[in-house]
Amino acid sequence: MDPMARTERSERRADALSKERIVEAATEILDTDGESALTFRALATRLATGSGAIYWHVDNKNDLLAAATDHVVSRAMTGLVDDAEPQAAIRAITLAVFDAIDAHPWVGTQLAREPWQPAILPVFEGIGARLDALGVPERARFDAVTALLNYLLGLAGQHAAAARLVPRDTNRAEFLETVAQRWAQLDPERYPFVREVAAQLPGHDDREQFLAGINLILAGIATLR
Amino acid sequence: MDPMARTERSERRADALSKERIVEAATEILDTDGESALTFRALATRLATGSGAIYWHVDNKNDLLAAATDHVVSRAMTGLVDDAEPQAAIRAITLAVFDAIDAHPWVGTQLAREPWQPAILPVFEGIGARLDALGVPERARFDAVTALLNYLLGLAGQHAAAARLVPRDTNRAEFLETVAQRWAQLDPERYPFVREVAAQLPGHDDREQFLAGINLILAGIATLR
DNA sequence: AGGAAGTTTGGAACAATGTTCCAATCATGT
DNA sequence: ACATGATTGGAACATTGTTCCAAACTTCCT
Numbered sequence: 001m002d003p004m005a006r007t008e009r010s011e012r013r014a015d016a017l018s019k020e021r022i023v024e025a026a027t028e029i030l031d032t033d034g035e036s037a038l039t040f041r042a043l044a045t046r047l048a049t050g051s052g053a054i055y056w057h058v059d060n061k062n063d064l065l066a067a068a069t070d071h072v073v074s075r076a077m078t079g080l081v082d083d084a085e086p087q088a089a090i091r092a093i094t095l096a097v098f099d100a101i102d103a104h105p106w107v108g109t110q111l112a113r114e115p116w117q118p119a120i121l122p123v124f125e126g127i128g129a130r131l132d133a134l135g136v137p138e139r140a141r142f143d144a145v146t147a148l149l150n151y152l153l154g155l156a157g158q159h160a161a162a163a164r165l166v167p168r169d170t171n172r173a174e175f176l177e178t179v180a181q182r183w184a185q186l187d188p189e190r191y192p193f194v195r196e197v198a199a200q201l202p203g204h205d206d207r208e209q210f211l212a213g214i215n216l217i218l219a220g221i222a223t224l225r
Numbered sequence: 226m227d228p229m230a231r232t233e234r235s236e237r238r239a240d241a242l243s244k245e246r247i248v249e250a251a252t253e254i255l256d257t258d259g260e261s262a263l264t265f266r267a268l269a270t271r272l273a274t275g276s277g278a279i280y281w282h283v284d285n286k287n288d289l290l291a292a293a294t295d296h297v298v299s300r301a302m303t304g305l306v307d308d309a310e311p312q313a314a315i316r317a318i319t320l321a322v323f324d325a326i327d328a329h330p331w332v333g334t335q336l337a338r339e340p341w342q343p344a345i346l347p348v349f350e351g352i353g354a355r356l357d358a359l360g361v362p363e364r365a366r367f368d369a370v371t372a373l374l375n376y377l378l379g380l381a382g383q384h385a386a387a388a389r390l391v392p393r394d395t396n397r398a399e400f401l402e403t404v405a406q407r408w409a410q411l412d413p414e415r416y417p418f419v420r421e422v423a424a425q426l427p428g429h430d431d432r433e434q435f436l437a438g439i440n441l442i443l444a445g446i447a448t449l450r
Numbered sequence: 451a452g453g454a455a456g457t458t459t460g461g462a463a464c465a466a467t468g469t470t471c472c473a474a475t476c477a478t479g480t
Numbered sequence: 481a482c483a484t485g486a487t488t489g490g491a492a493c494a495t496t497g498t499t500c501c502a503a504a505c506t507t508c509c510t
Contacts, residue, residue: 017458039496050460052500057458061497112337112382121411121419128418140437142422142429147438151372154379157337186346193353194346197367204367212365213372220445242487264467275489277471282487286468 017049019057023067030068030106035164038065038106066117069110073119076100077126086130087218091211093126094152098210101156108160115153124149135225144221151213159206176202242274244282248292255293255331260389263331291342294335298344301325302351311355312443316436318351319377323435326381333385340378349374360450369446376438384431401427 025046029038040051040061047054058064076096083089101108111117127148131141166175183191183198250271254263265276265286272279283289301321308314326333336342352373356366391400408416408423 040498041496044460050462051498052461053459055498109338112379113334114386115379115383116386121416124422125416125418128422132418138421141418142425143434143437144441145418145422146434147376147441150379150383150438151376151442152379153382154337154340154375154377157378157382158340158375161339161341191346191350193350193357193366193370196363197349197353197370200364200367209368209371212368213375216369216372216445216449217376217442218445219448220441220443223444223448224441265469266467269489275491276469277490278488280469 015048017047017053017057019067022047022054022057022064023071026064027068027071027104031104034168035106035109035160062114065106065110066114069107069117070119072100072104072107073097073111073117073123077119077122080126086133089130090127090148090218091214093123093130094148094214095207095211097123097152098155098207101159102207105160105163108156108158108163112153112157112160115149120149123152131221134221136221137224140224144217144224147217147220148214151217155210155213173202176204240273242272242278242282244292247272247279247282247289248296251289252293252296252329256329260331260334260385287339290331290335291339294332294342295344297325297329297332298322298336298342298348302344302347305351311358314355315352315373315443316439318348318355319373319439320432320436322348322377323380323432326384327432330385330388333381333383333388337378337382337385340374345374348377356446359446361446362449365449369442369449372442372445373439376442380435380438398427401429 022043025043026038029042029046040054044051044054058067076099077093080092080096083092101111111120124145127145128141131144136144162175166172180198180201183194183201186194188195247268251263251268254267254271265279269276269279283292301324302318305317305321308317326336336345349370352370353366356369361369387400391397405423405426408419408426411419413420
């Protein structure tokens with residue numbers, strides 16, 4: 001069943017299939033053509049094989065997506081330099097995941113849909129450890145990580161939705177302009193705040209806003225000390 | 226095209242189809258049998274009609290899900306009593322959505338997947354107005370609502386995932402126990418924090434934790450004043 | 451070297467689903 | 481009554497994830 005169960009890893013044909021190669025190909029399809037383009041047929045074509053062969057290495061589509069997500073998130077997490085200051089470290093960790101989602105929006109879909117992927121564990125642990133360092137009382141740490149993580153996951157879903165919605169390579173500024181215009185047309189009586197926000201919607205930076213949210217939660221956490 | 230374009234709304238057959246009746250039936254299926262049970266065939270059977278007839282009232286499955294979500298969230302929002310204290314009002318608004326998602330987990334999937342449903346606007350506006358009342362400077366209000374909303378949406382996704390994962394009517398305590406056990410088996414070297422959390426995982430209350438997160442963000446927002 | 455046993459491949463076949471199409475039915479205004 | 485447009489029911493279609501299986505390939509044993 002498990003290809004790794006081979007007693008020794010010898011050279012098979014140079015183009016042998018493997019879970020890694022499949023995940024790699026899937027990632028390429030997802031990145032270049034979007035979530036809807038990933039089908040087993042497309043994957044089989046790109047790998048010059050049949051769908052049955054793929055299923056020998058991968059349980060099902062969920063398994064494949066989980067593996068691809070795990071791969072991206074893990075890589076984002078390993079590239080982190082260790083930051084001495086706990087708050088800075090938390091910012092660095094969450095930003096790493098944010099950037100990974102920004103580069104691969106389908107990861108956002110995956111994380112928002114199945115939050116408890118193995119990939120999340122290191123993030124969870126990393127944040128938790130810094131909270132300890134920050135002096136957050138044990139009772140409150142769980143709540144604090146959850147707050148940070150859920151914020152991150154919520155944004156992940158939003159990012160993925162935007163990527164799905166906006167035709168590839170559309171100008172982002174243009175898109176924001178469109179949304180702002182739609183919001184500006186809402187009833188001023190019922191939606192004064194939404195209209196106010198619509199005004200600052202163009203020229204706003206996602207990454208900056210993400211960080212602002214993290215800082216907000218960190219400020220809240222600081223009051224727990 | 227639009228059934229509402231009828232010049233007058235007269236009595237047709239008593240069992241006439243309508244978007245409302247379709248949404249209602251869909252909601253029942255989603256609530257009792259879960260997300261995967263909602264197919265146009267199941268819906269047609271329940272409504273004693275054909276799929277073509279449904280498509281006359283509904284654009285597609287997305288439209289149907291959006292309408293159902295909107296219905297649930299709107300109802301949750303209208304039932305709100307107006308709270309004078311801004312922080313209490315924000316807690317009430319977000320809790321209303323949380324409870325709606327708790328009662329209808331598929332709403333969580335929908336909100337996490339397509340965050341900018343019309344249904345979210347009133348939530349957005351409601352929170353924004355209280356932030357104004359709280360004295361949060363205009364520049365920071367957008368970030369603050371986004372933080373609260375994303376936290377909410379992240380949790381929505383998590384809730385929906387749990388509902389999908391856990392077989393209907395499984396004991397929740399039992400489920401938490403299972404997760405806790407799995408976490409407790411992780412490598413103590415690499416995951417001390419996750420293991421620590423695992424210990425407090427049984428006997429923890431989702432709603433309480435949700436509120437703790439909201440309070441954390443509110444505390445952070447309070448530092449902006 | 452040769453064959454047996456297990457592994458891996460490729461693609462056909464299947465079941466389920468969202469969606470489209472169209473002929474039949476119904477309601478309404480003239 | 482009849483004509484017109486609204487509405488219905490269900491058959492047909494395209495696409496997808498998944499299963500199945502015979503062929504091809506590796507490895508191991510003698």
